[in-house]
Amino acid sequence: MAALTYDEKIAIAELAAQGLSAYAIFKKLGIPKDRVYRALKNDDELRSLVADFATDCEENKKNAAENAKTALRNLYLTRGQELVDKIYKLVNVSEELIESSSLRDRMGAAKLMLEMVENIANVADEAQVDDECAANIEIIVEDASGGE
Numbered sequence: 001m002a003a004l005t006y007d008e009k010i011a012i013a014e015l016a017a018q019g020l021s022a023y024a025i026f027k028k029l030g031i032p033k034d035r036v037y038r039a040l041k042n043d044d045e046l047r048s049l050v051a052d053f054a055t056d057c058e059e060n061k062k063n064a065a066e067n068a069k070t071a072l073r074n075l076y077l078t079r080g081q082e083l084v085d086k087i088y089k090l091v092n093v094s095e096e097l098i099e100s101s102s103l104r105d106r107m108g109a110a111k112l113m114l115e116m117v118e119n120i121a122n123v124a125d126e127a128q129v130d131d132e133c134a135a136n137i138e139i140i141v142e143d144a145s146g147g148e
Helices: 006-017 022-029 033-042 044-091 095-100 103-127
Strands: none
Touching: 006 022, 006 033, 006 044, 022 033, 033 044, 044 103
16 A cells, blocks of 8 residues: 555545544545545654644644734724714614514523623733723623513
8 A cells, every 4th residue: 555645635634624524534635545644643743744744733823812902902992982872872772672573582682792891802902911900891781582
């Protein structure tokens, strides 16, 4: 049985570093299943490549998360009042509309609002670590539907 080419090892290593199983790699690449299993188990060069790709993947994920966090923080700092105004508009719903909504719709809306407020509060806390006036926001949602 022929050994894997370097290109095949690279392809296998990239997929293995992403967490795909040997079976999934075999299905995706079309390389015989036994060759993939054997290579992942016994090929030191391949295992080294997997480790290298895994390190790169983790670093890329970490950088992407940091970039997203920074972008959110900057958005809050530059357009915070606009975001707060939009939230006020979103939650300014008439009593009639709320009363006519199903419990599922009301709970879904409450969950979304809580998540938005929590995200904005987290960004604000990070942006104003030294601010002694930082506030905590707590919203309590109760089921007032009468048992819908």
